[in-house]
Amino acid sequence: SSTINKIAAGEVVERPAAVVKELVENSLDASAGRIIVEIVNSGKEYIRITDDGHGIDPQDVESAFLRHATSKISEVEDLEKINSLGFRGEALASIVAVSKLDIITKTAYCQTGLKLSYEFGRLKSKDEVAAAEGTTIIVKDIFQNVPARKKFLKSDRAELVSISDIIDKIAIGHSNVKFEYTSNGKRMLSTPGDGKMLSAIRAVHGKDVMSSLIELEHECPGCTVSGYISSNSAYRSSRSCQYFFVNGRSVRSDMLSDCIQTAYRELLPIGKHAMCFINIDIRPDMVDVNIHPTKLEVKFTNEESLSACLKEGIGRALKGKEL
Ligand code: ADP
Ligand code: MG
Structure with a gap:
């Protein structure tokens, strides 16, 4: 039921920073070379993650939002040797249950992209659109349908610090990926993606x-x-x-x-x-x-x-x- 989904969602995505983390990790798992993170009002209002990764096959897009529909593990034994960052198949299902979410995705071998719009777990539209190869996910009005959880979000400042902290860490850990991060339109971080950890450290902490x-x-x-x-x-x-x-x-x-x-x-x-x-x-x-x-x-x-x-x-x- 949707109640169960909402409760479970709270465990995986208890705050905007967790949403950012899960989405960025999905982009990394999709072999993105460039990841753009844009947030408004500390992610409470708007989060957009754009990647140039391999995209999602048209026939798999809807199932990516179902719980435990991960594409990353096929056998239980695979759990022993997980290399991808995600593997539970819970993040998208959890996020879509508590937000208004748009996804635009295109694989290399498709002519056009696909855009799906959800509202609190319900699919509202699905259209072919022009798109670059990769995936963009927009998450709006998080927890609007879960007032109890919304109430427990920290101050804008604290949420922003958490998001920045997560992006800094991921950017330093993946120096081969170019990260661009803005908050309310202001540039917060831009890494070169040159594969040198030191370059990413410099971008985050200064020279x-x-x-x-x-x-x-x-x-x-x-x-x-x-x-x-x-x-x-x-x-x-x-x-x-x-x-x-x-x-x-x-x-x-x-x-x-x-x-x-x-x-x-x-x-x-x-x-x-x-x-x-x-x-x-x-x-x-x-x-x-x-x-x-x-x-x-x-x-x-x-x-x-x-x-x-x-x-x-x-x-x-x-x-x-x-x-
Ligand atoms: P998990 O990462 O644990 O597999 P998620 O709920 O985070 O589960 O994602 C579900 C599936 O959606 C992934 O297994 C992947 O196939 C697909 N997916 C999600 N985000 C992206 C992305 N940015 N690029 C390509 N595929 C993605
Ligand atoms: Mg994931």
Whole structure:
């Protein structure tokens, strides 16, 4: 029933930032090289995501909005080796249930695109339209049909900060993709998409942080850690300046933050949380990303070996710098 859909929707998309995250991840899964994010009033009024990815086949568009209609996993065993960011097939179904949503999509081998308009889960129109290859999704008036949830949205400012934070993280984690992000028409971020993590970090944090970053690169069995870590305490550090990407997915992890803290404690008096941008490429069977619907948190099968690898890598990077 639609009530069940609304309740379930709340778990996956509890706020505009979660909508942005899910849609951008879908664009990444569609191999987009360029992703444009436009929001109005912190996403509460309007969110538009445009990508140049592979689009959706005309015969699959409607089913993409049905729960568990993911195209990304065909076998249960696939869950073990998930490479795509999405895999539950819940995001579009959840978002469409609580908003007015338009989708325009076109694949490479179709002459024309297709535009579908939904209102709170109901399909209102479906037309052929001229469109570039890729997908655009517009989400308006989120939670208008779920007043209880709307009431619990944070202030415009807090929602905007969350959205910006998510886009910053994803943009740094996917430096090969060009991101453009505007809020109320104002440019918030534009990354070059040149494949260099450092370029994306610069676009997000400005050129001043660059001089304090040193490169990290360390390999252990089943796992490689790479990225950039802070080499001085001049730059204000907080946990929100710690970026972790596990197989390309931006994650939060107390275990990883603690690990950084201990690694630094002996080597560099840098305050509580050193700024860092760390990619962890790990064998899919050594990590479980499925522990929370929003997929922000991960669990590692062998925390000790990962933390040892990370500490050793940081130690080497800091020593190599001859501080
Ligand atoms: P999931 O990402 O878990 O598969 P979603 O509900 O997020 O589930 O998306 C459902 C399906 O819609 C995806 O599996 C994909 O086939 C299709 N899809 C969604 N967004 C895009 C996009 N931007 N480009 C191409 N296909 C998309
Ligand atoms: Mg998805």
